[in-house]
Amino acid sequence: MAKQLPLLFSFLVLATSLLCATTFGQPAAAPLPPTLPATAPSPPVVPAAAPSQPVVPAAAPSPPATPTVGVTPSGPDNIIKILGKARQFTVLVKLLRTTSVGDQINSQLKKSHSGLTIFAPADDAFASLKAGTLNSMSPEQQIELLQFHVVPTFLSMSQFQTVSNPLRTQAGGSGKFEFPMNLATFGNSVNISTGLTNATVGNTIYSDNQLAVYQVDKVLLPMKIFGPQPPAAAPSPVKKPKKKPAAALAPSAESVPASTANPTDAADTADTTDSSSAGRFTISGAVAVGLAFVGTLSLL
Secondary structure (H helix, E strand, C coil), rough: CCCEEEEEEEHHHHHHHHHHHHHHHCCCCCCCCCCCCCCCCCCCCCCCCCCCCCCCCCCCCCCCCCCCCCCCCCCCCCCCHHHHHCCHHHHHHHHHHHHHEEEEEEHHHHHHCCCCCEEEEEEEHHHHCCCCCCCCCHHHHHHHHHHEECCCCCCCCCHHHHHCCCCCEEEECCCCEEEEEEEEEECCCEEEEEECCCCEEEEEEEECCCCEEEEECCCCCHHHHHHCCCCCCCCCCCCCCCCCCCCCCCCCCCCCCCCCCCCHHHHHHHHHHHHHHHHEEEEEEEEHHHHHHHHHHHHH
């Protein structure tokens, strides 16, 4: 028994050592995270106010009709640019600039409600004119020539078939010796006659329901500038002035009634009358006596 006590004591010491070693050898437990304070409850979400009805924008105006053009023009408000992009109207463009007719056309396009129609001669049409034709014209005549190619209303190709002749242009009157222009259609062909020029309408340079520009193969020559002038009117006969009635003659002394004549003259006239009457009676009596005597003798 006495031998077992030391062994028991040694076993207890060993067990105690192992227990201590096991206890202190384990890692320390991680500290607990600090307790966070309870978060305050979020305020209730206030529902957003219903958005106001969006303003309906006004309907955008419909875009203008797409122009049917041979070139892409800059717009119907500049005839110079429209013709310039076609690149075959250099002479016409030069005339429009030097005469300021181009500015007039542009201004009219902004104000006119009926539109314009322009017949545009190409460079080869001007080349076919007699040499010096343009240079011999006065500035006023050049303006009239250009205005003769402008119709103050929009005409589509289909409207050429129903247009009334003579067609009035911006040059002025359409009388025989002024600026007459007549259009005739034959199928799809449109011919223009001025009395001096017969031209054909070619392709459409520009058209947008406000301005129409058509190429023509000749320069349109008006009668007033290039044609014969009307004969001078015969002078009206000079009307002879009516003869005034002759002034009444002053009454002579003989025509004055006896009542208004001089009393002395009246007395003299009465005496003369009595003497004449007495003489007439004396002569008549003598003749009667003579005839009676002749008759008596003849009886014997």
